[in-house]
Amino acid sequence: xxxxxxxxxxxxxxxxxxxxxxxxxxxxxxxxxxxxxxxxxxxxxxxxxxxxxxxxxxxxxxxxxxxxxxxxxxxxxxxxxxxxxxxxxxxxxxxxxxxxxxxxxxxxxxxxxxxxxxxxxxxxxxxxxxxxxxxxxxxxxxxxxxxxxxxxxxxxxxxxxxxxxxxxxxxxxxxx
Numbered sequence: 001x002x003x004x005x006x007x008x009x010x011x012x013x014x015x016x017x018x019x020x021x022x023x024x025x026x027x028x029x030x031x032x033x034x035x036x037x038x039x040x041x042x043x044x045x046x047x048x049x050x051x052x053x054x055x056x057x058x059x060x061x062x063x064x065x066x067x068x069x070x071x072x073x074x075x076x077x078x079x080x081x082x083x084x085x086x087x088x089x090x091x092x093x094x095x096x097x098x099x100x101x102x103x104x105x106x107x108x109x110x111x112x113x114x115x116x117x118x119x120x121x122x123x124x125x126x127x128x129x130x131x132x133x134x135x136x137x138x139x140x141x142x143x144x145x146x147x148x149x150x151x152x153x154x155x156x157x158x159x160x161x162x163x164x165x166x167x168x169x170x171x172x173x174x175x176x
Contacts (some may be wrong), residue, residue, distance in 0.1 A: 001029075009094065011111070015109055049132075060145065061119065063117065073132065074110060080106070083101055098155050145168065146171050147173070148168060150173060
């Protein structure tokens with residue numbers, strides 16, 4: 001795997017190191033040792049899959065509160081989406097800053113979202129699927145989020161929003 005740390009500390013874009021031949025390619029999609037070497041939580045407790053039917057739909061911006069803060073390693077396995085990590089760590093130099101990147105079934109990229117950061121994405125195609133590895137199990141009482149269009153963050157989504165859940169629309173304004 002090829003790790004590129006972005007300006008949000010602990011967040012990485014990960015490309016596959018492909019070994020190819022006439023059949024196609026082989027690549028390691030997860031390696032506990034390589035995650036540890038990069039300082040990324042390698043304690044994977046769940047693998048989650050989401051399918052979003054409509055292009056322009058937004059899922060996010062989600063996170064879990066302590067003690068269930070989670071690292072996410074997100075990959076697109078069908079279609080494409082604009083994936084966003086938002087730093088909510090008050091002691092971080094990039095507090096309230098965000099980073100977005102296109103993940104697709106074609107580019108095979110993965111985005112690492114560290115503990116203490118929110119995550120969300122907007123689908124760029126119909127019938128898009130995302131696969132997440134997460135470091136903590138889901139806890140309903142620690143489930144939280146911030147609004148996708150909160151002016152405190154100014155996230156520039158690439159498309160007009162076609163669909164978003166009522167839950168995601170109802171997050172309160174974030175107070176910095």
